Amino acid sequence: MTDVRISSAVMTHPRRLPRARELAAVLGLDSVVVDPDPDGPPSALRTARAAWAAVTPGATHHLVLQDDVAAPASLRELVRRSVQRHPADALAFYASWNTRNGAAVRLAALVGAGWVRGVPEEFTPAQAVCLPVAMAEEFRRYARGSADRHDDEVLSAYLRRTGRMSLIAVPNPVEHMDTDSICGFDWHGVRRSACPLQEPGIAAALETGWVLERPGGLPYMRRGEGHARVEGPDGVIGTRGHARWPTALPYLGCSEEQVNRLVRDLRPADVAAAVGRAFGHHFADELWIHCLLLGRQAARLTRSSPVRRHPTAGRLDRRIRDAAVATLGVSSLLPEARKSVRPDQAELLETYVRSGLRCGRAWPDEASHTVPRLGGEAQDA
Known part of the structure; x- marks a missing residue:
């Protein structure tokens, strides 16, 4: 695919709106999407559904970031080049350091892979994900009837149905920041990237790096x-x-x-x-x-x-x-x-x-x- 057009959004809550606006400005993202029911029960999925709907007309892919991340100013270009390589896949640009997906990223880094397929039994790291527009709409429809409030768990359930979990970038250009959790995840402690690296050269690694599909054990x-x-x-x-x-x-x-x-x-x-x-x-x-x-x-x-x-x-x-x-x-x-x-x-x-x-x-x-x-x-x- 050569004609890639990526739209983008940051999902946020009113109490973190200044942070989200700053992130969108630094990265040149298209929109900031605020929780449509901020006084209701905490729900990342509610805000995620709105963020995945914020697709710019004519876009082929849509990138959604959460507001509590840091990323290089070149992220959009890095995502564009990654999408050109993997146009049909869900692409994740972060994995938490204490998860099975994080372990898969480490193993991939040790063997020189540029991407690794996500673990089916685990939530999909949703801090920075890019989906083909048609997949984003399918996910929104799938999530509409869910009583779950965790967008990462519901995204995994959807991807399991498609038979293809996300591809996770190795290294992770997106880092999770130490902020309070809207959905009550503070008990997880510090949640950093498994393989954080944001230097410009990683774009080529992600653009051309081989995919570790099945790491085995x-x-x-x-x-x-x-x-x-x-x-x-x-x-x-x-x-x-x-x-x-x-x-x-x-x-x-x-x-x-x-x-x-x-x-x-x-x-x-x-x-x-x-x-x-x-x-x-x-x-x-x-x-x-x-x-x-x-x-x-x-x-x-x-x-x-x-x-x-x-x-x-x-x-x-x-x-x-x-x-x-x-x-x-x-x-x-x-x-x-x-x-x-x-x-x-x-x-x-x-x-x-x-x-x-x-x-x-x-x-x-x-x-x-x-x-x-x-x-x-x-x-x-």
Whole structure:
């Protein structure tokens, strides 16, 4: 598709209207859409339906942003180029750092992909989404009869019906800001991007980057513990895909004995002890095992995929990877603990995370009782 015309809107509530107007002015967006019933029960879906209706005549695609985000001034051009590459897909330009979609973005960053398909069992990150106009109208009709107030959950339900979840940008050019939640989500704590990067060069990465459609086993952290989304013979294992890592190991092609051996023999004891003192020893164990499994999955995908790095590979590719790795440790903490992490503790967590990823990358793909040796490319986390 060459004739792409994108209209755009910011959805907001009257108490955040100045912020929304400022965002629209900075990004050159077409309209600001205010909650049509601001005194009614809080409902993001109510405002989203109005925002998805605010399509400029002649537009082929419509971009909707929430008011509590930050984005580069070049966002519209970045979206336009992304739409030219993926004209029929729902495109999301943010993923929260403590979600399965955020974990999918990290895995994609580790293997050099420019996009990753969203997780079907999870809400679609709705902070910045672009839909084809026909899809936007279909979604509005679908949402009209919903009693749900969460636009992200209803958008996922709609996309599941179409059989194609959103494509999520890797890296995320849109960042979530620390503001009060209109719909009462403050208990989620700080909700930042899984892979935040806003430099101009990422447009080429998104325009040409390959798509990670099916990551296979997807390790992720949830409530301070390691999980994995895996598929067995009868579908996704666990409730809504949540399976603790010991349960998931047979589907990841490894054993708990192997994991325990690697933890015992390769985990840096001094760093593990420091993380344990700061955040709890159970959390330290779970985080390192998660990183071990994530690194292993990244190595397996790198070996098996016929597609390699996008054409902007090199320093930008490393910055994308570094951005994803830097958010992993803090985001894995419980919500109430994230906001009090000191810079030195964040640095400690990143060092710890990188050690687990390196060991996972060096882990042989086949079942083996041999402890892997680190070296060469395996050092690149």
